[in-house]
Each structure stands twice: as C-alpha cells, then as structure tokens.
Amino acid sequence: xxxxxxxxxxxxxxxxxxxxxxxxxxxxxxxxxxxxxxxxxxxxxxxxxxxxxxxxxxxxxxxxxxxxxxxxxxxxxxxxxxxxxxxxxxxxxxxxxxxxxxxxxxxxxxxxxxxxxxxxxxxxxxxxxxxxxxxxxxxxxxxxxxxxxxxxxxxxxxxxxxxxxxxxxxxxxxxxxxxxxxxxxxxxxxxxxxxxxxxxxxxxxxxxxxxxxxxxxxxxxxxxxxxxxxxxxxxxxxxxxxxxxxxxxxxxxxxxxxxxxxxxxxxxxxxxxxxxxxxxxxxxxxxxxxxxxxxxxxxxxxxxxxxxxxxxxxxxxxxxxxxxxxxxxxxxxxxxxxxxxxxxxxxxxxxxxxxxxxxxxxxxxxxxxxxxxxxxxxxxxxxxxxxxxxxxxxxxxxxxxxxxxxxxxxxxxxxxxxxxxxxxxxxxxxxxxxxxxxxxxxxxxxxxxxxxxxxxxxxxxxxxxxxxxxxxxxxxxxxxxxxxxxxxxxxxxxxxxxxxxxxxxxxxxxxxxxxxxxxxxxxxxxxxxxxxxxxxxxxxxxxxxxxxxxxxxxxxxxxxxxxxxxxxx
Amino acid sequence: xxxxxxxxxxxxxxxxxxxxxxxxxxxxxxxxxxxxxxxxxxxxxxxxxxxxxxxxxxxxxxxxxxxxxxxxxxxxxxxxxxxxxxxxxxxxxxxxxxxxxxxxxxxxxxxxxxxxxxxxxxxxxxxxxxxxxxxxxxxxxxxxxxxxxxxxxxxxxxxxxxxxxxxxxxxxxxxxxxxxxxxxxxxxxxxxxxxxxxxxxxxxxxxxxxxxxxxxxxxxxxxxxxxxxxxxxxxxxxxxxxxxxxxxxxxxxxxxxxxxxxxxxxxxxxxxxxxxxxxxxxxxxxx
Numbered sequence: 001x002x003x004x005x006x007x008x009x010x011x012x013x014x015x016x017x018x019x020x021x022x023x024x025x026x027x028x029x030x031x032x033x034x035x036x037x038x039x040x041x042x043x044x045x046x047x048x049x050x051x052x053x054x055x056x057x058x059x060x061x062x063x064x065x066x067x068x069x070x071x072x073x074x075x076x077x078x079x080x081x082x083x084x085x086x087x088x089x090x091x092x093x094x095x096x097x098x099x100x101x102x103x104x105x106x107x108x109x110x111x112x113x114x115x116x117x118x119x120x121x122x123x124x125x126x127x128x129x130x131x132x133x134x135x136x137x138x139x140x141x142x143x144x145x146x147x148x149x150x151x152x153x154x155x156x157x158x159x160x161x162x163x164x165x166x167x168x169x170x171x172x173x174x175x176x177x178x179x180x181x182x183x184x185x186x187x188x189x190x191x192x193x194x195x196x197x198x199x200x201x202x203x204x205x206x207x208x209x210x211x212x213x214x215x216x217x218x219x220x221x222x223x224x225x226x227x228x229x230x231x232x233x234x235x236x237x238x239x240x241x242x243x244x245x246x247x248x249x250x251x252x253x254x255x256x257x258x259x260x261x262x263x264x265x266x267x268x269x270x271x272x273x274x275x276x277x278x279x280x281x282x283x284x285x286x287x288x289x290x291x292x293x294x295x296x297x298x299x300x301x302x303x304x305x306x307x308x309x310x311x312x313x314x315x316x317x318x319x320x321x322x323x324x325x326x327x328x329x330x331x332x333x334x335x336x337x338x339x340x341x342x343x344x345x346x347x348x349x350x351x352x353x354x355x356x357x358x359x360x361x362x363x364x365x366x367x368x369x370x371x372x373x374x375x376x377x378x379x380x381x382x383x384x385x386x387x388x389x390x391x392x393x394x395x396x397x398x399x400x401x402x403x404x405x406x407x408x409x410x411x412x413x414x415x416x417x418x419x420x421x422x423x424x425x426x427x428x429x430x431x432x433x434x435x436x437x438x439x440x441x442x443x444x445x446x447x448x449x450x451x452x453x454x455x456x457x458x459x460x461x462x463x464x465x466x467x468x469x470x471x472x473x474x475x476x477x478x479x480x481x482x483x484x485x486x487x488x489x490x491x492x493x494x495x496x497x498x499x500x501x502x503x504x505x506x507x508x509x510x511x512x513x514x515x516x517x518x519x520x521x522x523x524x525x526x527x528x529x530x531x532x533x534x535x536x537x538x539x540x541x542x543x544x545x546x547x548x549x550x551x552x553x554x555x556x557x558x559x560x561x562x563x564x565x566x567x568x569x
Numbered sequence: 570x571x572x573x574x575x576x577x578x579x580x581x582x583x584x585x586x587x588x589x590x591x592x593x594x595x596x597x598x599x600x601x602x603x604x605x606x607x608x609x610x611x612x613x614x615x616x617x618x619x620x621x622x623x624x625x626x627x628x629x630x631x632x633x634x635x636x637x638x639x640x641x642x643x644x645x646x647x648x649x650x651x652x653x654x655x656x657x658x659x660x661x662x663x664x665x666x667x668x669x670x671x672x673x674x675x676x677x678x679x680x681x682x683x684x685x686x687x688x689x690x691x692x693x694x695x696x697x698x699x700x701x702x703x704x705x706x707x708x709x710x711x712x713x714x715x716x717x718x719x720x721x722x723x724x725x726x727x728x729x730x731x732x733x734x735x736x737x738x739x740x741x742x743x744x745x746x747x748x749x750x751x752x753x754x755x756x757x758x759x760x761x762x763x764x765x766x767x768x769x770x771x772x773x774x775x776x777x778x779x780x781x782x783x784x785x786x787x788x789x790x791x792x793x794x795x796x797x798x799x800x801x802x803x804x805x806x807x808x809x810x811x812x813x814x815x816x817x818x819x820x821x822x823x824x825x826x827x828x829x830x831x832x833x834x835x836x837x838x839x840x841x842x843x844x845x846x847x848x849x850x851x852x853x854x855x856x
Contacts (some may be wrong), residue, residue, distance in 0.1 A: 209837030238837035256644025
C-alpha cells in the first residue's frame with residue numbers, strides 16, 4: 001500500500017513544535033520510511049510562529065507535497081497561514097485552550113493541549129508531547145517505536161524530564177483513543193538502512209573526511225551550523241575551526257592556512273559572501289586552493305535570513321574583480337552535498353583555484369533520508385603539491401601547458417616564492433610588462449579546461465525522463481527534488497518530458513545544455529528567484545528563449561507550483 | 570650563522586630618504602641576529618609603500634590585499650606555528666581599513682611579529698591624510714586641515730591586550746633592530762610601530778620633527794612589565810614615547826589550541842586510512 005503523508009507542526013518559537021517534528025521524523029525513519037523535513041521559521045528565538053513539516057513515504061521522496069495531510073498547531077495563526085495548502089483530505093488539530101475555531105470547512109479537532117499539560121503535569125511545557133501522543137495514535141504507529149525515540153531524545157536531559165514526556169505522550173494517546181480513533185495503520189516497512197541528515201551536516205562531515213583541517217567563519221544564518229559542527233568535531237582530528245571577527249577575516253585566514261599547506265574552508269550566506277568577494281579574487285590571483293560553502297538565503301540585503309532563494313546564482317558565478325578561474329558545484333541533494341564537498345578539496349588543490357559549493361537554505365537546513373555515506377568513494381588527491389626539498393630553479397607560477405604550476409609550502413627548502421596579489425612573473429614577483437601580463441592571464445584561465453574535463457567525469461549533469469521528449473526542464477540545487485516529482489507525475493500521464501540537473505554551474509556547461517535542448521519544443525528553467533537568472537544565462541549561451549518557472553516568496557516549490565505554470569503556458 | 574645577504578631579494582626602491590629603508594635594514598639584521606633562515610619565515614604584507622617589503626625581502630612571502638595582512642598571517646601561523654610569521658604594513662593598512670583585525674589579533678595573542686611603518690600619510694596614493702595624521706594636518710583630502718583626532722596604535726594595542734608593544738623610529742636604527750629582534754623572540758603578538766617619515770608627502774612629520782618630539786623611554790627608567798605604567802607614559806608624556814613600552818608573558822592562542830587538538834594542524838595525517846570517521850558519522854547523523 002502506498003503511503004505518502006505530509007504533516008505540519010505549528011507553534012510559536014519556544015512551543016516545542018520543532019521537537020515534535022524531529023521526533024516524528026526519527027520515528028518514521030526508524031520504521032523504514034523515506035523522510036524529508038521542511039522548516040519554515042522566522043529569524044527569531046521566541047514568540048513568532050514556526051512550522052516544521054515532515055513528509056514521509058514508503059516510496060522515495062524528493063520534495064515537499066502539494067497539500068498538508070495533518071496540521072497540528074499550538075497557535076491559531078497557522079490555520080490561516082496554510083489556507084492554500086489544504087485539500088479535501090486535510091485534517092487540522094489545534095489547541096483550543098484559548099478559543100474554539102468556528103466555521104472551519106476542513107475536518108478539525110480542537111484539543112486543549114495547553115490546559116491538559118498544566119492540569120496533569122503542572123506546566124504547559126509538555127503540550128508538545130501530548131500532541132505527539134494524539135498524532136501517533138491517529139496514525140496507528142506502534143507505541144514501542146515512539147517510546148524508543150522518546151527515550152533517545154529525553155534520556156540525556158534527565159529521568160524526570162523523560163518520565164514527564166512519556167506521561168504526557170500517554171495522555172495524548174488516551175485522549176485520541178477516546179475522542180478520535182485510528183485513521184491509519186502505519187506498520188514497519190523494509191526501508192533501506194539510513195539516517196536523516198541535512199545539507200549543513202553533510203558538508204561539515206564531508207569537509208572533515210576530506211582532510212579539511214582549517215575552518216574560519218562568522219555566524220550567519222543559514223550557514224552557521226557548519227561552523228558549530230566543525231568547532232565541535234575538528235579538534236579531535238588535529239584541525240582548527242575558529243570564529244573570526246568578520247567574513248573578510250575568515251576568508252583571509254582560510255587563504256593563509258591553505259597557503260601554509262592545509263585544506264581549508266569557510267561557509268557563509270549572501271551578505272557574508274558579498275564581503276568575501278575581494279578576497280575571492282585574491283585567491284584566484286595567487287592560485288591558492290580554497291573551498292567556500294555558499295548557502296543562499298532570501299535577499300537583497302538582510303532579506304529573510306531563514307528562508308530559501310537562489311537569487312545569488314549570478315553573484316556566485318561572476319563576483320570578484322578581474323578574470324580568474326573558479327569552480328561552482330551545485331549539489332541537488334544532501335547526499336550529493338557530502339560527496340561534492342569531499343571532491344571540492346581535490347578540485348581546489350588540483351586546479352589551484354577557489355571552489356564554491358552553492359546551495360540554499362532548503363538543502364542546508366532540511367533533513368533528508370540518506371541511505372549510506374560510502375567512504376570508499378572518497379579520495380584525497382592534492383594535485384601538484386610539493387612538500388620536500390626543491391632542487392634547482394623553482395618557479396611557483398611556471399607557465400605550463402595546462403596552466404597548473406607546482407606549488408610549494410613553507411618551510412620547503414628551495415621552494416621560496418611570493419604569493420602576490422599584484423600581477424607577477426613566474427616566481428611571483430611583481431611584473432607589469434605586457435607579455436608577462438598576457439601570459440599569466442592565459443595561464444590562469446587555461447586551468448578551466450582541465451577543470452571542465454575533471455568535472456565531466458566526476459559530476460556529469462544528469463538527464464531524467466524521456467531522452468526524446470519535446471518538453472524539457474533544467475534546474476540546479478534545491479529545485480532538483482521538485483522537478484523530479486513533476487517529471488514523474490507528467491510522465492505517468494500521457495506527457496513526455498525530460499529534465500537536466502546541472503551539477504556544476506562553472507565552468508558553465510553550455511555544450512551540455514545546447515545538446516540537451518536540441519530538438520525540444522519548450523524548455524523551462526525552474527528556479528527560486530524573480531528574474532530567472534539561470535534561465536537568462538542559458539539564453540545568453542544558447543540564443544534560445546527559455547520558459548521561466550519562478551518562486552521567490554521564500555518557500556520551497558511544491559510540485560503543483562511548477563505544474564500550474566506549465567499548464568497555464 | 571646566516572648571512573644578511575640571504576634575505577636580499579632586490580635592492581629596495583622607495584623615495585630617496587624614505588624611512589622604510591631603515592626598517593628593511595633593521596628587519597634583515599634582526600632576523601640574522603635571531604638566527605632565522607629564509608625558508609622559516611613568511612613575510613606577509615598588505616597594500617601601501619610599506620607592503621613593498623615582500624618585493625625586497627627574501628623569504629616565503631604573501632602580499633595580500635589592503636588591510637587584510639593580519640588575518641592571512643593568522644591563518645598561516647595557526648596552520649603551522651613553527652613558521653616565523655612577520656607582518657609588514659602601514660598606518661593606513663593597520664589603523665584604518667585593517668583596524669578590526671589589528672585589535673582582534675592583538676587580543677588573541679597570536680605569535681606574529683607586526684611591524685607598522687607609521688608615516689602619518691597615504692604615500693602610494695600620493696598624499697591623503699591617514700588615521701595617525703595630526704589634527705589640522707593639511708593633505709589632498711584635508712585641504713583645510715584634518716578635523717578628526719589621530720589614532721594612537723600603541724595605546725590601542727595596550728588596551729586590546731597585546732603582550733609586546735614597542736615604538737621605533739627610522740632615525741634610530743640600533744634601537745629599531747633591538748625592538749624588532751625582541752618582537753621576533755617574543756611569544757605571542759608583537760607590535761612594533763615605527764615612526765618612518767614620508768619625505769615626499771609629509772612635510773610636517775620629518776626626521777627633525779620626530780627627533781624633537783619623541784621621548785626614548787629607555788632613558789627615563791620606564792618599567793615595561795607594568796601595564797599601568799605603560800598607560801601612564803602614553804597618556805601623560807608630552808612627547809611621543811619610543812622604545813619598549815610594554816611586554817608580558819602570556820599563553821598564545823596557538824599554544825592554547827594545541828593543548829586541545831594535540832599538535833599542529835600541519836602535522837595532522839589526513840589520509841583516510843589513518844583516521845576513524847565512523848564515530849564522527851554516528852554522532853552527526855544521530856545514530
């Protein structure tokens with residue numbers, strides 16, 4: 001039997017709705033379901049509404065669902081907020097401690113979570129566990145699974161807290177048994193082994209495993225978790241992760257550490273990346289390998305810190321003064337984010353240039369089921385790095401056929417050179433004469449050819465659907481999941497469509513795109529911005545007018561959002 | 570013993586009479602006296618006349634961008650604490666665009682020897698006032714006289730918690746060598762602010778002017794181990810104090826971090842075979 005549920009937990013920050021969402025996600029993962037979580041929350045610690053959605057299915061899932069199946073909420077604004085996400089199957093369960101909601105034409109249950117919690121446990125803190133009891137009973141989840149996850153979650157907070165949560169959970173369960181009844185029976189399924197991971201976690205993990213031993217960053221939503229994880233875990237692998245005074249310091253520390261021989265990384269979001277761009281150009285000029293994780297959020301300026309957008313696509317590709325090579329990787333899933341991070345360090349060292357891992361808040365902060373992280377797929381390749389004495393005349397920026405020159409690190413004997421932000425000769429010393437200038441520009445840009453060759457082998461752009469389809473989709477990053485669902489849905493009807501997932505955006509894959517769109521009647525680019533940045537970029541490169549499927553309200557695409565644009569032409 | 574010539578990459582080219590010639594000579598002699606080899610040194614510079622040091626001084630070099638020499642030096646030092654990391658910068662680089670890095674590097678007490686060539690002017694861009702120019706100073710961007718108060722880098726370093734604070738003068742080479750030598754030997758962040766006249770654009774702060782308006786604290790029985798005394802001499806002296814203003818011995822950032830990570834990051838073995846990542850994966854994935 002197919003099961004595909006979309007459950008949203010609402011509350012004010014501090015109500016514990018995230019905890020219910022997390023526990024629910026873990027229970028479903030534990031009994032073998034594919035899980036995807038989606039957090040919709042304000043940049044605020046307490047007081048404003050926050051929403052945590054969990055989609056679960058016994059089939060693989062890639063995106064949020066069109067409509068909510070169950071909305072469980074501790075505050076009443078949520079009922080209005082989600083009005084466009086209701087279908088005839090939606091059930092609303094809300095806390096009626098404050099008031100009853102009249103005239104709802106959706107099936108609904110008012111339950112006094114807050115009052116029940118205060119009456120039986122002396123505090124409203126346990127209303128979320130009561131709600132968990134109600135929901136898991138209605139869904140017919142075996143009690144033993146819930147208890148196991150409750151134990152795991154609350155054991156570390158002490159027995160008293162655990163006992164009270166279990167008690168509250170049982171109160172909710174009994175209430176549901178007496179007043180609502182079972183609506184579903186969710187049994188264990190034979191899902192693959194695996195775990196829940198978000199993009200930030202996958203990237204932090206990938207970095208350490210790839211041998212990154214230096215991280216400097218500055219707190220910024222939605223990238224901060226990467227720094228927190230690295231500060232927590234890097235030290236046991238003899239690495240340093242530090243909080244710098246600002247993003248400019250962070251990237252320059254990273255450049256310095258890499259110059260001295262470490263694999264080094266920083267992570268930031270739009271405002272921080274804007275500050276880093278002068279130094280990005282420095283890394284390009286002195287050919288120091290660095291990795292920058294760029295987690296996009298809603299802009300311009302401060303924008304909406306906790307919401308998703310892809311409006312920095314062009315900034316990631318073109319920022320920084322002057323011309324220098326860079327690589328921009330665009331993982332579309334959490335799993336890809338892991339493997340791409342491990343390869344980002346190889347690419348940075350092989351090509352000796354900045355590598356940007358471009359994701360957005362959706363991938364960074366929402367958890368997905370990841371079946372396995374296969375360490376045998378991880379390699380450490382450091383390119384033309386010299387760590388022992390150099391005999392003879394050493395030229396750090398030697399003009400080579402592929403543009404890549406041997407790189408020493410201090411204190412290698414015979415390897416002295418100047419990493420020079422000024423235009424320089426082969427030894428790194430300041431040079432302004434025209435033929436050296438031209439030769440150096442060519443040498444640096446030549447490296448992109450090798451980059452392209454490696455990337456084609458490592459992360460070929462993926463084509464889904466019917467190869468001969470006349471209708472085509474293109475997208476990168478967080479829209480990957482939603483396009484997959486749209487393609488699946490359309491192809492299961494009479495339509496024939498295909499989809500190209502771009503897994504890197506620089507060097508820009510114009511040949512692959514040209515090849516993909518040849519003989520198509522209509523091409524759509526799905527992206528989270530208002531002007532269709534990728535769509536325009538493709539038009540500049542191909543001369544073909546591209547349909548734009550855009551969303552810039554800060555929320556993730558639902559399949560229906562894409563389908564509506566296609567169907568309305 | 571290493572020869573001074575080992576540290577000569579090129580003969581320097583600044584305006585004839587520029588104070589920076591003496592600073593370069595002093596640095597070369599100080600590294601020789603400290604028995605350092607060119608490979609062990611990373612000289613980091615930003616932008617400005619002072620930052621041309623990396624064109625003339627032979628060692629590993631890093632010529633970065635305006636104001637950001639310190640964070641790059643921090644990255645280098647933390648990656649490999651065995652390297653001798655020296656920063657050469659100017660008053661604009663350090664006390665204007667790079668001010669926040671200056672304060673933060675000082676308070677972190679990271680082992681960097683920081684020489685600031687302070688000429689109270691922007692020379693490379695041909696004569697704009699700097700944060701250390703005096704009130705009323707006439708320049709191309711202060712034609713009616715500078716309105717702002719000047720910044721005192723030495724006072725700032727002292728309040729920020731720097732552990733070696735000295736001020737030298739290009740007109741006093743012997744003392745300058747000693748001050749840089751002391752900075753190189755010092756454990757932690759060392760600031761050597763050097764009054765280094767710009768003979769082309771700064772017609773006020775000349776060699777003669779500095780000779781008249783400086784006070785050598787070594788001549789007046791100043792105790793550099795006393796922080797309060799150091800504040801007192803900076804705040805009360807009618808002349809600019811030069812010499813070793815303050816020094817204390819404190820743990821460095823890199824020492825404290827080495828205690829918790831078990832060694833220098835550069836010595837970490839990053840091969841997949843040598844590391845156990847299974848427990849890390851379990852912790853991060855909550856299994």
